[in-house]
Amino acid sequence: MSTSRRTPVTTGLVTALVGFTSSFAVVLAGLRAVGASDTEAASGLLVLCVTQAVGMIVLSWRYRLPITLAWSTPGAAMLAGAAATDGGWPAAVGAFVVTGLLVLATAGWPALGRLVARIPQPVAHAMLAGVLLPLCVAPVRALVTSPWLVAPVVLTWLVLLRRAPRWAVPAAFAMTMVVVGIWLARHGDALDGPLLPHLALTAPTLEWQAVVGIALPLYVVTMAAQNVPGVAVMASYGFTVPWRAAMATTGIGTVVGAPGGGHAINLAAITAAMTAGPEAGPERERRWIAAQTAGWAYLVIALGSTALATVVVAAPAGVVEAVAGLALIGTLGAALHGAVTAEGPREPAVVTFVVAASGVAVAGIGAAFWALVAGVVVHAVVVRRASGADAADEDAATSPSPTPGR
Structure with a gap:
């Protein structure tokens, strides 16, 4: 097999490995924060791997395009800072279903997409940055409280950030697993949890607090921080994403995966550059094979996702949170x-x-929603003030000079 034929396959394998190891700890943290048990969070990780894999395989095969999907990492980060709702985990699952339905509606009703686009982009980015900040502070706190456990992880990340930035987070994750393994061996603790793939289904319930506080911010951040940039990344390499098909596929995947604990899947942004770019091969018409390979690789990774989730649960406090925070540093900077x-x-x-970073909850609704409300209100006031000032300046410039007093 020639090198050009091996390149898309190799790139697809790397894409899946980097995508999974870079943020799966964030997903587990987000699901557990909104009420999932350890088993339910592991099930959510499994479901996300499978649904995004199937979506990639179908879309890349159907359109012969390197369409790469991912779970919503910003959405998982938003969940990690969300307030627990009255309905607990079933209400969170119901919110995931609503999110999927909204994405699905975007495919068939362009006006919904235009409505989301009317949210000022700086406000959407600021909301994401606010919910990411507490998570990105975790490595600092963990380094102070558990320096001997966390320092090797941070040092590994820092060295790779200079030498091979793409592998910085996966390498930090690998070092985390080494640290956790040594810690478990020294303390004689056995892993208490499932190691084989296990699906834990939850019947969704609808609670208005969860719909407003989880579903709406999750939909907005998924669209603004994943789907729209994903289209832009593909366009930068000369590929046009079939928007309706992509939104329909990810919306259906989110709805189907929600009872198993999956929060949302969407177009990939960062890893999309790997499958659509030159490193996927010099022949553009064959780069779809990279996305196809990534999909099949995620199905294989899904088989080990439950075991990894069990290891994460057994890890000493602060270690996994540290690597999750490191994984989000780049996203925080971009936001x-x-x-x-x-x-x-x-x-x-x-x-x-400021509102998003505060973590406040009002009426059972988390800070992400109130941050959006505050930002939109302040934007409306500032824009009206600016418009009024401009109009006043224009009137002053065109009005006749005042006559002297008689």
Whole structure:
């Protein structure tokens, strides 16, 4: 087999490995934060691997395009900072179903997508940055409380960040597994949890707090931070994503996977550059094979996802949270950049960021929703103020000079 034929397959394998190891700890943290038990969180990870794998296989085969899917990492980070709802885990599962239905509605009703697009981008980025901040602080706190356990992880990440940035987080994850293994061996603790794939189904319930506090922010952040950038990344390499088919596939996948604990799947953004870019081979018409390979690789990874989740649960406090925080550093940087570099007043984005980072919950609804509300309100006030000032300046410039007093 020639090198050009091996390249898409190799790239697909690397894409799946990097995508999974870079953020699966964030997914587990997010699901557990909204009420999932350890078994239910492991089931959610399994379901996400399978649904995004099937979606990639179908879309890349049908359109012969390197369409790569992923779970919503920003969405998982948002869940990690969400407030627990009155309905507990079943209500969170119901919110996941609503999120999937909203994505599905976006495929058939373009007006919904335009409505989301009307949310000022700096506000959306600031909300994401605010919910990411507490998670990105975790490595700092863990380094202080458990330096001998966390320092090797941070050092590995830092070295690879200089030498091979793409592998920085996977290498930090590998070091985390080494540290956890040594810790378990020294303390004589046995793994208490399933090692084989296990599906834990939960009947969804609808609670308005969960719909408002989880489903709506999850939908917005998934669209703004994953689906829209995913389309842009593909376009930068000369590929046009079939928007309706992609939204329908990810929406159906989210709805089907929700009872098993999956929060949301979407178009990939970062890993999309791997399958669509030159490293997937010089022949553009064959790069779809990279996405196809990544899909099949995720099905294989799914077989070991439950065992990895069990190891994460057994890890000493702070270690896995540290690697999850390191995995989100790049996303936080991008969100902050998007929040403050746009033209216009910065107050709406700053207010959004502060509210989201506060972690407050009002009426059982988490900070992410209130951050969006605050940011949109401040944006409306500032824009109206700016419009009024511009109109006043224009009137002053065109009005006749005042006559002297008689």
